[in-house]
Amino acid sequence: MVAYRKAHLEQLESEAIHVLREVAAQFERPVLLFSGGKDSIVVVHLARKAFWPGRIPFPLLHIDTGHNFPEALEYRDWLATHLGVDLLVRTVQDSIDRGRAVEETGPTASRNALQTVTLLDAIRELKADAAIGGARRDEEKARAKERFFSHRDAFGQWDPKGQRPELWSLYNGRHGQGEHFRVFPLSNWTEMDVWQYIAAERLELPSLYFSHRRPVFERDGMLLAETPFIQLQPGERPKERVVRFRTVGDATCTGAIESPAATVDEIIHEIAALRITERGGRSDDRRSEAAMEDRKRQGYF
Amino acid sequence: MTHSNLALDMRRQEEPANGERASYAYRDMDLLRFTTAGSVDDGKSTLIGRLLYDTKSIFEDQIEAIHVASKRRGDHTFDLALLTDGLRAEREQKITIDVAYRYFATPRRKFIIADTPGHIQYTRNMVTGASTADLAIVLVDARHGVLTQSKRHGFIAALLGIPHVLVAVNKMDLVDWSEEVYRGIVEEYSAFAQKLDIQNLVFIPISALKGDNVVDRSEKMPWYEGGTLLHQLETVNVGADRNLLDFRFPVQYVIRPHQDFRGFAGRVVSGTIRPGEEVVALPSGIPSRVREVATYDGPLEEAAAGDAVVITLEDEIDISRGDMIVRKNNVPTVDARFEAMLCWMGDTPMDRSIPYVIMQTTRTTKGIVGRLVYRIDVDTLHREDAETLALNEIGRVEITTAQPLFFDPYRANRSTGSFVVVDPFTHVTVAAGMIRGTVQTAERLRPELRAGRPVSPNVVRPAAGVPRAEREARNGHQAAVVWLTGLSGSGKSTIAHEVERRLFEVGCQTAVLDGDELRHGLCGDLAFSAADRHENIRRVGEVARLLFERGAIVICPLVSPFRDDRDRARTLLPGGRFIEVHVQCDIDECRRRDPKGLYARADRGEIPEFTGVASPYEPPESPELVLDTQALSQEQAVENILEYLRSQGIIAG
CATH class of the missing domain: 2.40.30.10 (Translation factors)
Structure with missing residues (x-):
């Protein structure tokens, strides 16, 4: 019977594939939220497996803050072309231009929170009834209680106290008019699982994830990349260092770490020894103790 | 068609030239999903915090965040519980209100914790957490002993079919590490758990706050000789309860990229399947054969419970989501x-x-x-x-x-x-x-x-005459049915007769209902077809029940290959009195022993539908006892049964 034992990655993969197929079967117009980050890359790869030899039966949707690292965009376009899937892009700039959102000002301005407006508008415009994301429960405390199939009301809001119970592998995606679901196939994965899977499946990632030289400066104990999107404050002097990113989000709030890890295996070794969570490098979570929960309630990813 | 022919393949990294890959070190870990239940003050969040902390699964920024949060609350100690109490509402009320999932890993295993609140209004969360768990940790506060809540958690674990229940007797530091207090709780909870269907019940005295017996052994409780909580979690046998016999494939989604391919996507939820095997589709009942078990990574020689695959069939059959593909000779109800x-x-x-x-x-x-x-x-x-x-x-x-x-x-x-x-x-x-x-x-x-009268399935109409309780009182032991199931040649009869001899010698009322013996008389009209086997077991079960009601310990060594039949016999008796013993032995070893020359005859085709040769044997899913007769001596096997009877209070200790 030993041969039938399933290693943890196989179990996680099978679970995620099951969830993705449920989405295709239960919803009419799902979209896969794609950021160019490693988690959404893994979700796309799993979707590829779930519907093979058919194509992924839903489009990718990228909510573009306009503050991206160019490496992430290049990767995004390459992937969509190679998989032959539709890639839809909706921009925060467009939401601002149409008066749907107002740009933050000041040196710590970020468009991260504005993404919520663009995302909810896109969901309404596309009449999407499910939006698949790469979020994991281990990322942040509020996410620990997230369901695989997470209900959003007609205003896109999450009600953490009124969540549907989710039992066995029975996922209830039934919903009323205008409501939608966020679906998280990687719910049970940890950062380490994702990296192990990337290694095992030999997936290629945007170069940002690997060690490189780049001018960065320190703010609130974080290393931020020098980009045209960030206004430097007095005393902040970018200096070239050897860094890599653990997440690839909006360039204004994604912190780098100093690291010589240049391959997936080196990264795995490094994570095994690391003492800071990957979201610990994100200033958006640091705004208050319940930052993530507040954003999620309003319809954030 | 394999994925390498596909132009749409994802861009993959080059295979490294030198073989050494760090990721391989983690490939072989398995996965344990467990649930924790405890009342508001049992220290559940502290226990989880402790497991995460001591296994170094907590990062510096999380620890820092807790220091900040503790200080803001005017609390200057480091509160481990804050690690897990996620939502704002809970932080305000200082209680956990919803199922939360936590993750940690040791070099042996990855763990998924479904952390569920314990107070009464949230039974639904406990059920939710239990539905995917292989193991449940029930917390008992050593100061308060076994409360109804701890019992409820045990009941729900049993109801949801969790095979392993681990009772953590917490806050031992507050009862001066007293062995007596601990023993009292063990005794009380064991007595309660007898009424439940729990395969494996383990107790551990701990202090989550101080860390004793959670990850590291306690020096304060030298009287406790068992392993730590983490050791249990790391070594408990997962997957042993997986059903690998009954192939069930609920069709989830039909994949039809072009005219020539029609695949049924889904997960094998139990059993195994190989290409070429005969199947039927439900509800149509139309038979076919498996052409291919396809995956993105290439076709499989065999798929087993848990695998997400695409199955193609030899024939064009109309199958859609909600249908089920099963084996021809093993269909669900x-x-x-x-x-x-x-x-x-x-x-x-x-x-x-x-x-x-x-x-x-x-x-x-x-x-x-x-x-x-x-x-x-x-x-x-x-x-x-x-x-x-x-x-x-x-x-x-x-x-x-x-x-x-x-x-x-x-x-x-x-x-x-x-x-x-x-x-x-x-x-x-x-x-x-x-x-x-x-x-x-x-x-x-x-x-x-x-x-229309609600009746317990375990209560049998009272027999006229002397009630069982009076007989048991005079006999000085309880009545029970010890059901030994296993392949022919596994050693059932020998063990049964020896157990009876030992019981008889200490004055017990006993009876052995030997399969062979009964087939000469009571069941002489029955052959070995599935229907006749059902009837055979039904009769033996009924006779066992009659003798049981007369106060005897009835020992039944019978091949009894079908799970349903044994389960039916079980339903005739009150909970805890039907003791299913799986006498385990490889078919090859049974064949070698072949005490009655039956395998030789079956191989020659003289005995049709012989179990293990031409008819399946369905091992028990959760027997009270498993005796591996290749590993155990006959004497040890007998002793294990007697020990079990003692532990259950059926015979005196």
Whole structure:
């Protein structure tokens, strides 16, 4: 019977594939939220497996803050072309231009929170009834209680106290008019699982994830990349260092770490020894103790 | 077609030239899902915080965040519980209000914790957390002893079919590390747990706050010789309860990229399948053969429970989502009426006039709860008459569905035996159900149900004459049925007769119902077809029950290859009195022993449908005892049975 034992990655993969197929079967117009980050890359790869030899039966949707690292965009376009899937892009700039959102000002301005407006508008415009994301429960405390199939009301809001119970592998995606679901196939994965899977499946990632030289400066104990999107404050002097990113989000709030890890295996070794969570490098979570929960309630990813 | 021919393949990294890859070090870990339940002050969050902290699964920024949060609250100690109490509402009330999932890993295993709140209004969360767990940790506060809440957690773990229950007696530091206090709790909880169907029950004295016996051994409790909590979690046998016999493949999604390919996507929820094997599709019943078990990574020689695959068949059959592919000779029950245990999770009580939506495997249909047989008081386990089920109440019901479901009893198959009930108007999940079987079976076994009177399945009509209790009192031991099942040649009869001899010598009332012996007389009219085997076991079960009611310890060595038959015999007796012993031995070893020359004859075709040769043997899913006769001496095997009887209080210690 030993041969039938399933290693943890196989179990996680099978679970995620099951969830993705449920989405295709239960919803009419799902979209896969794609950021160019490693988690959404893994979700796309799993979707590829779930519907093979058919194509992924839903489009990718990228909510573009306009503050991206160019490496992430290049990767995004390459992937969509190679998989032959539709890639839809909706921009925060467009939401601002149409008066749907107002740009933050000041040196710590970020468009991260504005993404919520663009995302909810896109969901309404596309009449999407499910939006698949790469979020994991281990990322942040509020996410620990997230369901695989997470209900959003007609205003896109999450009600953490009124969540549907989710039992066995029975996922209830039934919903009323205008409501939608966020679906998280990687719910049970940890950062380490994702990296192990990337290694095992030999997936290629945007170069940002690997060690490189780049001018960065320190703010609130974080290393931020020098980009045209960030206004430097007095005393902040970018200096070239050897860094890599653990997440690839909006360039204004994604912190780098100093690291010589240049391959997936080196990264795995490094994570095994690391003492800071990957979201610990994100200033958006640091705004208050319940930052993530507040954003999620309003319809954030 | 393999994926390498596909132009659409994802860009992959080059294979590294030198073989050494760090990722391989983690590839071989397995996965344990467990649930934790405890009351508000049992220290559950502290225990989880401790497990995470001591296994170094907590990062510096999280620790820092807790220091900040603790200080803001005016609390200057480091509160481990803050690590897990995620939502703002809970932080304010200082209680956990919803199922939260936590992750940690040791070099041996990855763990997923479903952390569920313990107070009464959240039974539904406990059921939710338990539904995917292989193990449950029940927390008991050493100062308060066994409270009804701890019992409720045990009951729910048993109800949801969790094979391993670990009772952590916490806050030992506050009772001066007293062995006596600990022993008292062990005794009380064991007595209670006897009424439940728990395969493996383990106790550990701990202090989550101080860390004793959680990850590191305690120096304060030298009297405790068992392993630490983490050691248990790392070594408990997972997957042993997986059903690898009954192939069930609920079709999830049909993949049809072009005219020449029609694949059925889904997960093998139990059993195994290979290309070339005969299958039938339900509900049509149309047979075919498996052409290929396809995956993105190439075709499989065999798929087993848990694998997400695409199956293609030799014939064009109309199959869609909600259908099920099974083996021709091993089909689930197909029925639109069944009995189930139902846990109500909706805010509005169950309404028997509403057709609810029933979701089971990949099937969705409407269903009406026709009858509430009884409601169970989760604190006392008493069955009571009731009109409906309200939030957090559990009861036994009969459900009639618009379309038939394909199911197995939950006890035998957690995937095909489970379902959820969805409100047709709000779309909210309002109940979780565990199927017991068809209504017809239940009625046939217990005709008194027809009168509509709720009756315990375990209570047999009282026999006229001297009641069993009086006989037991005079005998000085309890009555029981010890059922030894296993392949021919595994050693059942030898062990049975030796156990009887030992019991007889200490003055017990005993009887052995030997399969061979009975087949010469009582069952002389029966052959070895499946139907005759069912009848054979039915008769033996009934005779065992009669002798049991006369106060005897009845020992039944019978091949009894079918699980359903043994389970039926089990239902004739009160809980805890039917002791299923799996006498385990490789078929090759049995064949080598072949004490009666039966295998030789079966191989020559002289005995048709011989178990293990031409007829299947279904090992017990959760026997009370497993005796591996290749590893154990006959004497040890006998001693294990006697020890079990002692531990259950059936015979004196």
